[in-house]
């Protein structure tokens with residue numbers, strides 16, 4: 552039996568050699584990944600460059616962001632790029648998978664930190680409020696300080712029927728914010744209305760009629776900061792969108 556087996560293997564090897572097919576490749580390619588930059592504090596593009604080597608040659612290199620395929624490159628130098636915006640805040644594992652012609656795969660990865668700042672900061676007082684107009688939503692984040700509050704100002708006519716919403720996961724599935732919002736009268740002190748979760752899920756919504764013509768202020772923060780005078784809630788993933796509409 553042994554003799555028969557080795558003869559068989561010899562015959563098979565001979566047949567493969569005569570067909571011009573070499574030994575079966577089971578060695579995975581080696582890969583490296585370089586990402587530039589490794590951290591983003593403003594919206595921008597990240598460039599990924601990979602090297603991949605294999606005795607048999609490389610058939611393709613795939614680029615992934617948190618496990619999602621973003622690009623495939625079949626020619627060296629292997630590269631890809633991706634634009635990141637506010638809603639991408641958080642940690643991203645960028646990785647490459649390099650394949651040879653026998654489907655062996657070698658991989659490499661690195662970490663990208665996206666912490667894009669709230670462009671409306673500092674908006675921590677009535678005097679520094681960001682302008683908000685009907686029909687034009689504004690995006691922000693409760694981050695950058697232990698107890699961030701974001702102030703927005705808008706004008707309303709007497710009796711004007713309006714709706715103010717502060718959405719978190721509805722507009723950014725990765726948002727960690729449980730929003731809380733308060734509307735101040737034109738004196739900048741008297742609270743007209745406040746809301747925690749009248750919107751979808753934990754999101755805030757206030758429907759109101761402006762009692763008088765003037766400039767009102769909306770103050771956005773997290774429920775934690777509102778509820779606990781010592782709570783700290785500083786996360787780049789505390790993203791939200793504030794919007795004012797007529798109803």
Ligand SMILES: [Ca+2]
Nearest residue numbers: 576578605651
């Ligand atoms: Ca190989």
Ligand SMILES: [Ca+2]
Nearest residue numbers: 669692693701
């Ligand atoms: Ca903020």
Ligand SMILES: [Ca+2]
Nearest residue numbers: 674675700701
């Ligand atoms: Ca602020």
Ligand SMILES: [Ca+2]
Nearest residue numbers: 729730747753
């Ligand atoms: Ca809430």
